[in-house]
Amino acid sequence: MQKQNKELKKLIERSQNILILTHKGPDFDGFCSSLILKNFINTIYPKKNVVFKSRQSPTQNLPFMNDLKIVRKIDIENEDLIILMDAGSWDMCVTNEDTVQLTKAKVAIIDHHDTQTDHSDVSINNNMSSTTEQVLYICKDVMGKRFNITKEISELGQIGIVSDTGRFLYENTKPSTYQLMSELRRVYELDLEDFTYKSSKFPPETLLPLTLFIKNLTIQDDMSITFITKKQIEENHLEKAGVNSAQAHMRDNIIRHIQGVHWGFIVKPSYTAENEWQVSFRSTKGYQKVDKIAESLGGGGHEYASAAKLFADDGDIAVKTILEKISSLKTTPSPSSPLPTV
Ligand SMILES: [Mn+2]
Numbered sequence: 653m654q655k656q657n658k659e660l661k662k663l664i665e666r667s668q669n670i671l672i673l674t675h676k677g678p679d680f681d682g683f684c685s686s687l688i689l690k691n692f693i694n695t696i697y698p699k700k701n702v703v704f705k706s707r708q709s710p711t712q713n714l715p716f717m718n719d720l721k722i723v724r725k726i727d728i729e730n731e732d733l734i735i736l737m738d739a740g741s742w743d744m745c746v747t748n749e750d751t752v753q754l755t756k757a758k759v760a761i762i763d764h765h766d767t768q769t770d771h772s773d774v775s776i777n778n779n780m781s782s783t784t785e786q787v788l789y790i791c792k793d794v795m796g797k798r799f800n801i802t803k804e805i806s807e808l809g810q811i812g813i814v815s816d817t818g819r820f821l822y823e824n825t826k827p828s829t830y831q832l833m834s835e836l837r838r839v840y841e842l843d844l845e846d847f848t849y850k851s852s853k854f855p856p857e858t859l860l861p862l863t864l865f866i867k868n869l870t871i872q873d874d875m876s877i878t879f880i881t882k883k884q885i886e887e888n889h890l891e892k893a894g895v896n897s898a899q900a901h902m903r904d905n906i907i908r909h910i911q912g913v914h915w916g917f918i919v920k921p922s923y924t925a926e927n928e929w930q931v932s933f934r935s936t937k938g939y940q941k942v943d944k945i946a947e948s949l950g951g952g953g954h955e956y957a958s959a960a961k962l963f964a965d966d967g968d969i970a971v972k973t974i975l976e977k978i979s980s981l982k983t984t985p986s987p988s989s990p991l992p993t994v
Pocket residue numbers: 681682738764782783816
């Protein structure tokens with residue numbers, strides 16, 4: 653058994669009340685890995701009290717979904733072990749309103765991102781495709797042949813892996829990911845097409861802000877830029893959900909998909925503070941590395957997908973600030989952080 657898995661097992665054995673948390677705005681990997689872990693602990697230690705808390709429900713039905721405790725605020729209770737799933741830090745899991753981060757309980761982290769992690773009693777991260785793959789690996793390592801993949805676990809496993817690998821398109825898909833997938837599918841064959849179709853649905857209020865983002869789009873060389881203004885939001889009575897969904901659509905399907913364009917960014921209100929805007933950068937592999945640009949604005953992310961927040965009086969003004977930042981990075985590359993040329 654891997655050392656960290658053994659450590660986790662020990663922590664679980666010594667605890668009576670276990671709390672599982674995942675990141676804010678949980679995705680399917682967060683939900684599925686947490687539900688698998690809860691079921692696993694409940695199965696091998698039926699006397700332990702395991703609670704999985706979240707502020708939201710998943711957008712599609714998942715097995716064991718009723719095990720999810722929906723809460724508005726996450727406070728310290730009687731837990732003696734807290735396990736953070738699909739997140740490396742407390743910051744990603746809690747808000748200022750919560751108190752659980754002040755806990756004296758033991759803390760375990762199970763993740764797959766290569767970001768810095770907070771201090772914890774045990775941290776498990778073998779850089780797998782998803783936390784779902786990681787947690788299934790732990791279950792198999794701890795239980796050996798006795799680990800039984802039920803229909804529910806198979807379904808959760810497939811959903812978590814399929815969503816975090818973009819149906820096996822991303823580089824995080826390893827031969828071991830396919831191997832696990834094959835084991836899961838021998839138990840139950842999830843309808844992948846139906847799942848992807850359902851998870852790509854968007855609310856109707858996406859459409860109007862989407863037309864505005866398209867109208868505002870400009871192309872500069874191989875870069876596309878778009879934003880939304882306060883006036884457009886007011887005049888069209890746009891709500892947060894519609895704007896956010898339209899932004900995601902533009903960001904993932906349009907910005908770098910126009911012929912001749914390789915990268916770009918989109919600006920929308922952050923909805924956390926007055927005059928705060930969020931910029932998301934996307935680039936095609938091998939073109940503009942956008943993590944450094946986001947970092948220079950106080951944000952971060954991956955080489956080809958990154959984001960930052962900035963203050964500006966309006967969306968178009970935020971765009972100007974970002975463009976100035978980009979050109980200053982291009983003209984004065986510092987030796988420590990050279991901006992790669994396209
Ligand atoms: Mn994940």
